[in-house]
Structure formats: structure tokens, C-alpha cells
Amino acid sequence: MRIALGVEYDGAGFCGWQSQPQLCGVQDALEAAIKRLTLHDVRIHAAGRTDTGVHALMQVVHLESDVVRPLTAWVRGVNAFLPATVRVIWAHHVEDDFHARFSATQRHYQYLLINQVTAPAIHNTKAGWYHLPLDIVAMQKAIALLQGEHDFSAFRASECQAKSPIRHLAQANIIALQESFIFNFSANAFLQHQVRNMVGALVYVGNGKYAPDWITHLLQQKSRTLSPPTFSPNGLYLSGVDYYDKFNLPDTKRYLRLI
Numbered sequence: 001m002r003i004a005l006g007v008e009y010d011g012a013g014f015c016g017w018q019s020q021p022q023l024c025g026v027q028d029a030l031e032a033a034i035k036r037l038t039l040h041d042v043r044i045h046a047a048g049r050t051d052t053g054v055h056a057l058m059q060v061v062h063l064e065s066d067v068v069r070p071l072t073a074w075v076r077g078v079n080a081f082l083p084a085t086v087r088v089i090w091a092h093h094v095e096d097d098f099h100a101r102f103s104a105t106q107r108h109y110q111y112l113l114i115n116q117v118t119a120p121a122i123h124n125t126k127a128g129w130y131h132l133p134l135d136i137v138a139m140q141k142a143i144a145l146l147q148g149e150h151d152f153s154a155f156r157a158s159e160c161q162a163k164s165p166i167r168h169l170a171q172a173n174i175i176a177l178q179e180s181f182i183f184n185f186s187a188n189a190f191l192q193h194q195v196r197n198m199v200g201a202l203v204y205v206g207n208g209k210y211a212p213d214w215i216t217h218l219l220q221q222k223s224r225t226l227s228p229p230t231f232s233p234n235g236l237y238l239s240g241v242d243y244y245d246k247f248n249l250p251d252t253k254r255y256l257r258l259i
Contacts, residue, residue: 001066003074004094004249005044007059010085011233012125017050017059026050026086030061033081037074038067047100047241048107051193053125053233057110057254058089058240062100090250098247106170106242109195110256111183112235113203127180128199128235134206136176141212142205143183145219146172146198152191153222155201157230160192165222167191174202177258193230200231 007030011017015024019031027044034042047060069077074091082088097103112127114120119129146169153165171186183202185195201218204210218227240253 001068002062002064002094002096002098004060004062004092004098004100004247005074005078006089006091006250006252007056007061008087008089008254009056009059010125011050011053011055013083013085014052016052016054017046017048017056026056026059029083029086030078033078033086034063034065036081037069037077038065040065040067045100047104048190048238050236050238051233054236054238055126056238057256058252059238060100060104060241060243060249060252062094062098089254092249094247094249098243100241103243103247104241105244106186106188107190107238108171108184108186108240108242108253109190110185110237110239111195111199111231112237112256112258113181113183113199114179114235115181116179125234128232130203130207132207134181134203135208136174136181136206138208138212139174139181139202139206142202142215143172143174143198145212145215150219151222152194152219154218154224154227155194155197156191156224157193157197158224162189162191165191167194172198180258182256182258195236196231196233197224197227199235200228203231204228 014026017026019025019027044061044063071091114127149168169187175182
């Protein structure tokens, strides 16, 4: 029997999503909790791997188990064995042709950036921070240039193992809210560190170091060495994953709410 789960987590205390020998990944915590419910080892598969410090408002995973439990048990039962920073939001029976990663058609990320003189205390591990004023109009012009299909080599980590740097960015925009900015990105898939590297470049535009069309230059040059340093993981959130309607999943998207 195949079960899909919608999962939320605070990534600050983990070494990323993926299981590690030292058992510090979110995957390790979730698999250990599921084992306590099912009394057998379980391997879970996720829609995407988040890095150390990155959060998820909605990560989608699937697993196989012959143990029969009501869907409420897959939520409340698993949550009873999880640390407070990881929660199963929903559970759903799926057919064998569903795969959390390979069935996904779109992934959504948000980046929360606090723009004020002093570093935030309450949002210390929940948001990125930049101390100088940022020009929202310039950043909006720049982020629009990232939309569409491009070679994103300038925004991929040097250790990225993706076979191709070509990605289709279906959505890229910025929302200003008081002293914060929320960057929204949607794509069929993302390269390692791509969102954090794009945010870093947009901040360089926002602070006046470069004009908005510098983004086009970076895309054309296809060199990571020309781009700014990778921005902090603290403000990055996996906010959802899209699947075909035939899977009839519960809501697979959740967004940042600051008010």
C-alpha cells in the first residue's frame, strides 16, 4: 500500500532533508517516527531535497507499508513520535503509479527577506536579512528577466549534480510587505542553491550595485563565478508541489503568512 504525506518542517535544526549517517536529516526523523507506528523499517521518497537550514511549508513524500491504519493515524500517530519542528499535515492513499518526486509537475519556493538596519531576533532562523535599503522597483524589473526557460548555470552550486542547467521558471515575482520582501519562484525543477543564488543577485540589483539588466548578462555568461555569494538558507521555504488532478491529493501548497 502506498501512502502520500504532506509534511511541514522547520529546517533550522536539521542538516537538510536527506538522510545522513549521523541521522540529522528531516528524512531520518520522519522515517524513525513512521517506524514506531508501523513497527517496520520504511524508506520515504520526497518531492525535493532541501538544504541545511531550509524550511518546508509543504513537502510531499510517499512510502510503502502493508500496515493498515486509518489516515488519521498516519497524521496524529506519526506526529506523536516526531520532534516539535516536524509535522505531518495530511495523509492520502495513492496508486502505485504515484511518486512524490517523479510525478511532480511544478515546485514552488518562497524566500522571506527582512530589510532593516538590525538583524532580526524573532526571525533569526526564519528569514534572510539585508541591512541597507533595497529598491523594490529595480528588483521587480530584474526578477522578470529570470522568467521563462534559461540556462541557469550562473545560479547553480558548483557541486550541483543535475544533468542539465536548463530550467523553466514559470513564476518569479516579489511582494513588499512593511520591512520585508517575499520572493516567489515556481519551476518544473530547481538546481542546487538556485533560489538562494537568484535572491543574492536580486539583492545586488536592489542595493544599486548593478542595473536590472545585469541579470540578463549573468544568464548569458553562464558562469557561477560572476554571480554574488549564495544567500542565507534561513529565509527559504519549499511552499508546495503540483501534481496531476488524477492523483486527487489534498492541498499540496501552503504559503507564508506574515499577518
